[in-house]
Amino acid sequence: MNKIEVKKLTVQYRDGNGVFTALEDLSFRVEKGEFVSIIGSSGCGKSTLLGILGGLRRPDAGELSIDGKKVTGPGPDRSMVFQHYSLFPWMTARNNVAFGIRQVKKNLTRRERLSRAAVFLDRVGLENFQNKYPGQLSGGMRQRVAIARALAMDTEILLMDEPFGAVDARNRTILQELLLGLWEGNCAGDIVYPPGEGPRQQDRKTVVFVTHDIDEAILMADRIIMMSNSPGKIYREITVPFARPRNRAALVQTPEYTKLRNELLVLFFNDFGSTI
Numbered sequence: 001m002n003k004i005e006v007k008k009l010t011v012q013y014r015d016g017n018g019v020f021t022a023l024e025d026l027s028f029r030v031e032k033g034e035f036v037s038i039i040g041s042s043g044c045g046k047s048t049l050l051g052i053l054g055g056l057r058r059p060d061a062g063e064l065s066i067d068g069k070k071v072t073g074p075g076p077d078r079s080m081v082f083q084h085y086s087l088f089p090w091m092t093a094r095n096n097v098a099f100g101i102r103q104v105k106k107n108l109t110r111r112e113r114l115s116r117a118a119v120f121l122d123r124v125g126l127e128n129f130q131n132k133y134p135g136q137l138s139g140g141m142r143q144r145v146a147i148a149r150a151l152a153m154d155t156e157i158l159l160m161d162e163p164f165g166a167v168d169a170r171n172r173t174i175l176q177e178l179l180l181g182l183w184e185g186n187c188a189g190d191i192v193y194p195p196g197e198g199p200r201q202q203d204r205k206t207v208v209f210v211t212h213d214i215d216e217a218i219l220m221a222d223r224i225i226m227m228s229n230s231p232g233k234i235y236r237e238i239t240v241p242f243a244r245p246r247n248r249a250a251l252v253q254t255p256e257y258t259k260l261r262n263e264l265l266v267l268f269f270n271d272f273g274s275t276i
């Protein structure tokens with residue numbers, strides 16, 4: 001079942017120098033419970049696209065539908081995680097998460113919001129840092145707070161724009177596995193399955209995850225949408241056939257992984273001559 005559908009999207013930026021077409025005639029679908037990664041070189045329009053999906057920007061042409069209904073603005077069905085933490089510096093980790101909860105769960109009391117925030121900070125391993133301010137946390141920890149906030153909002157759709165792009169390599173792999181584990185184990189929202197009981201695919205959150213890291217895309221995604229540059233278009237859609245739950249250490253040693261990775265690298269470097 002389609003969760004997100006984008007049809008013939010065109011986005012232009014206008015400034016003193018004229019009109020710049022950032023996205024042109026771009027169409028794709030994301031199924032309910034699917035994890036889609038969007039990869040493309042810097043400047044190809046990934047953030048612009050995610051802004052449209054989040055309803056932060058309206059397209060110049062084309063349309064966005066969610067659950068078959070045309071959408072033109074933000075909504076309680078979507079939450080976003082950005083590369084640069086986007087936390088309020090004057091609020092503690094817990095209050096940042098509680099603030100996000102308040103945007104979508106209007107009927108909860110302050111006490112309920114705070115206790116819910118604590119549950120989700122716990123899930124991302126920050127049980128002992130709830131009362132710290134963003135300035136007192138490392139980059140990786142701040143991004144955990146942003147993930148906790150998005151998950152605590154329990155929206156059906158998660159939109160993530162290079163969420164680990166500013167995190168060092170080691171913490172990046174830890175955060176990838178954390179997010180993957182929560183999403184695959186269906187702890188990404190209110191339903192929590194007992195250990196060993198897997199969720200059905202359609203019960204999972206629908207995720208659109210922007211990255212320029214091929215390994216990250218393969219590890220996480222069911223499908224990779226590769227964009228081309230100037231103006232941004234869909235270049236290829238590649239299904240990632242690996243079973244879930246995925247284990248990075250085992251997966252990267254398989255010949256199938258290497259083959260897919262090489263195919264993706266060839267597409268990128270040969271077809272665009274670009275670096276990613």
Ligand SMILES: Nc1ncnc2c1ncn2[C@@H]1O[C@H](COP(=O)(O)OP(=O)(O)O)[C@@H](O)[C@H]1O
Nearest residue numbers: 013014020022041042043044045046047048049
């Ligand atoms: N507010 C803006 N005004 C003018 N041009 C913009 C604006 N935002 C983005 N662009 C341009 O649109 C293109 C796509 O940008 P962006 O969506 O941020 O790409 P990506 O996230 O893939 O790096 C880039 O060439 C960028 O310079």
Ligand SMILES: [Mg+2]
Nearest residue numbers: 046047048161
């Ligand atoms: Mg971007």
